[in-house]
Amino acid sequence: MRSGAIACSLLTLAFALSGCDAFTGDRESAAAVASIDQVDWSSDTAGQLRSAIDGRVAHGLDAMNFTVEGDPANQDGDQALTRSALRYAAALATGASDPSKLHEVYTIARPKPDLERGLAQAVADGKVKDWLDSLAPQDDGYRSLSKAYTELRRQRNGPSPVIPDKGEAIDPGATDKRIPVIARQLVASDYLAPEAAQGDRYTPAMVQAVRRMQADYGIKPDGVIGSDALGILNLSDDDRAREMAVAMERMRWLERQPAATRIDVNIASGRLSYWRDGKLADTRKAIVGEPDHETPQLGSPIYRLVANPTWTVPRSIQKNEIEGKGAGYLRQNNMAWEDGWIVQQPGPKNSLGLVKFDMKNDHQIYLHDTPAKQLFNEVQRQRSHGCVRVEDALGFAEMLARDEGVLEEWQRARATGKETFVPLPREIPVRLIYQTVLFGEDGAPIIRSDPYSWNDKVATALGFASHQGYRVRTANGDVGP
Structure with a gap:
């Protein structure tokens, strides 16, 4: 099965985030700025800020409003630009949401960058966009999510490769053009071995996989692929993008050097x-x-x-x-x-x-x-x-x-x-x-189930519409802790 590949994917996911020395910049030269309110923006650095924020789709933050206000021609404008920059920098460096407010319990160590000092240095050096780009996780997993998410958003006006629900259930042994797509998702979800995902016939191996999935979600485990089973397996492009944005946000919550x-x-x-x-x-x-x-x-x-x-x-x-x-x-x-x-x-x-x-x-x-x-x-x-x-x-x-x-x-x-x-x-x-x-062996993101339905709170905090999917319903088999 694909579990080995998925297990190895933890190497590149949130668990191995690389360090980022650009969090603070050069401390001595940044210290020359007496106050963050005295940061002196130019038209060039203001343009870099706007360019960076315009590219926030790369971080799954395009559903959020990071309006840049301020004109570097006056002091009030400088302060407005600074506020905008710090807000966006915080979203990249530590997350756009606060996990301790989204979850009843969250005690995992989070990044603690000195963003004011880093911004002061970046503006002084004329490298605001470079500094902002350095704040998000720099590992291959985050980059893979960013690339996949950006591509999905670029195609958002096109057709979504969903599994059509024709109103007719797929019975064991039937032949159906939807079977290859269904099989791929069963493999991605770890219910089906990759070698069993062959052809367009609903084979006994696939039936057994569907039955296990149905049992896990509280559906009658009859092996018939009806609307409920398709609802679990069927992820639109918007669904996938939403899950990837949440995954990037959870990665931003984590220390860069665990x-x-x-x-x-x-x-x-x-x-x-x-x-x-x-x-x-x-x-x-x-x-x-x-x-x-x-x-x-x-x-x-x-x-x-x-x-x-x-x-x-x-x-x-x-x-x-x-x-x-x-x-x-x-x-x-x-x-x-x-x-x-x-x-x-x-x-x-x-x-x-x-x-x-x-x-x-x-x-x-x-x-x-x-x-x-x-x-x-x-x-x-x-x-x-x-x-x-x-x-x-x-x-x-x-x-x-x-x-x-x-x-x-x-x-x-x-x-x-x-x-x-x-x-x-x-x-x-x-x-x-x-x-x-x-992530699979090819580095491509694999969407797994959200067993606690925790992703919705994170997604809505990122500006996505609320959407509750099918919830895992597993029955405890013993009294153990």
């Missing part, structure tokens, strides 16, 4: 990427929070490994899913009451599995193992109560322990069979990021 050693989890696609000294060391599947128990977008480090963890059941799960099941259920699942809490003891049935990756945050979110290994085979892996379950978590824990020089301590802890804590010599940053556009 920690060289870190763990990134894409909540939307259920993938984990482990970066070591600036290089991608490992990728694997992850299970994240189901809709209504969403995994929040956090920046939070792992500070210790926990071998053979116990699990103290949160009050919400205790009340809604365990209380009333009786003592037999507790015994069967190795649970017991301790000081008013239900605690699950270490062992193969423990909902945290055999390892927990303890993290520092106020939301009780962490990475862990799971006994429910079958869930990693799902395409939509939004199945937990909010924490992140890691595929082959024991192997991943051993990898981290070896890299951090605590492998012997970790192996001894595992051998005890009891809950044992292994502190890491240094914390490993973790970013839980939400990104619905990935």
Whole structure:
């Protein structure tokens, strides 16, 4: 399947944004400007500002109004130009929207450029457009999105390559000219293996893929491609452009130089990427929070490994899913009451599995193992109560322990069979990021599902019309976190 290509795409997406020294410019010469209000614009630098803003389609910002006001011939005009420049610069450097206002929880570190100093230097040097162009992410992923978005907007008055809904369902075994387009989108969404996307016949492999997709979206999984199935698969050019603009905005929210050693989890696609000294060391599947128990977008480090963890059941799960099941259920699942809490003891049935990756945050979110290994085979892996379950978590824990020089301590802890804590010599940053556009082997953007329907808030903040698509409806299969 295409999952390997999509996983590798994280290399070029928001997770590896390159640095940008042009954020601040030369500090000494910019310091000569006593106040940002004293920036002295010329007709040339004002023209550069207008040119840069006129080209904002390259950043998916063309639905927003960045009107340039001011005339460099007078002081009031200079100040108006400065205000316009700073507003547009902020949109490029840190995003046109504030994620902490769009999302209930957002604690991922954001860029902190000194835009006033940078603008002062750019105006003094006569390089306003160059400076503005340098503020957005400079990596290949952002450039690919920019190119694709610009092309879509250029063609916006032309026909959209949608899958026509003729009012007639496509039954298994039927032949239909729409099948190749449907197959391509099933491949892009990870439901169908690329080698199965052949011809214009609705094959058994495609039927199985459609059934899985229907189940994930709460549609009767009969394999018949009707209006509902087409509604999920059918993305117009405007839909694609909107998703790409949102993806670029989410990338602008992120630091340009993230920690060289870190763990990134894409909540939307259920993938984990482990970066070591600036290089991608490992990728694997992850299970994240189901809709209504969403995994929040956090920046939070792992500070210790926990071998053979116990699990103290949160009050919400205790009340809604365990209380009333009786003592037999507790015994069967190795649970017991301790000081008013239900605690699950270490062992193969423990909902945290055999390892927990303890993290520092106020939301009780962490990475862990799971006994429910079958869930990693799902395409939509939004199945937990909010924490992140890691595929082959024991192997991943051993990898981290070896890299951090605590492998012997970790192996001894595992051998005890009891809950044992292994502190890491240094914390490993973790970013839980939400990104619905990935990249294929050819570098082309691939639109994936928006399982939490979070993109609409970002899109409307960018000036797009509100549009709620089909929402993933996955049912949690266990009581684990």
